[in-house]
Amino acid sequence: MVGNYAAFIAYFITFISTYILNFHLQYVFGFDSRITGIILLSAPLVMVLISPISGKLSDKYDNRVLAGIAMSILLLVMFSLCFIELLPLSLLIVVMIVQGIGHGLFSPPNNKYVLTLVDKDDLGDASSMLTSSKEIGKTVSLSTYDVICLIIIGNQAIGSDTVPGLISSSHVIMAIASVLTLSAAILLFYSKFHYG
Structure with a gap:
């Protein structure tokens, strides 16, 4: 259960942070979608490099x-x-790289933790539950952010005049994401040191 919750949170925060950074790079820094996409690739590229190391660990x-x-x-x-x-652009890129390190380090051990808790006959069910947790995390993060934007920005089209609202919306969803991430970290450590 803890592993599925942690997977839910990991995909909640990774998906929504990428979504927010996309808006921020385009509407605050003024990059076009191609440059924004290239900058956003930094996190998944680092994840690809870190995941095999994490698997060995x-x-x-x-x-x-x-x-x-x-x-x-x-x-x-x-x-x-x-x-x-x-955050200037250079620090945002550093943050994205650190996010790639964190997510790359998280996925292999968490997947292994969840899948080794069940009998061999139940691996399919455990795997589908883990995948569902990840997908639900993505969906809930975007839904939550949409509601926050609707409350703060309203029905306005996204543009330069909505930048203050986008930043305020980012503050709220990132505060929520921080609390959720803290809860997942505490539960993971608690499950180790309380249950052995």
Whole structure:
């Protein structure tokens, strides 16, 4: 259960932070969609590099501890993005790289943690539950952000005049994401040190 919750949160925060950064790069920094896409590639590229290393680490160390450390790294990213308007482009790229490190470090041990808790006959069910948790995390994050934007910005089209509203919406969703990330990190460490 803890592993599925952590997966839900990891995909909640990764999906919504990418979505917010997309808006921020285009409407605050003024980049076109191509340049924005190239900049946003930094996080997934780092994830691709870190995941195999994380997989090897998960064979040697406790998966909950590794996932908890990764979630703590992601907490730092979410907290940083609470102040997105203060971050220059160079620091935003660093934040995206750190997010890639955190998510790349998180996924292999958390997947292994969830899938090793069940009998071999139940692997299919456990795997589908884990995948569902991730997809629901993405959907809930975007739905939450849409509601926040609707409350703060209203029915206006996204443009230069809505930048203050976008930044305010980012503050709210990143504060929510920070609290959720902290809860996942605490639960992962608690499950290790309380249940062994």
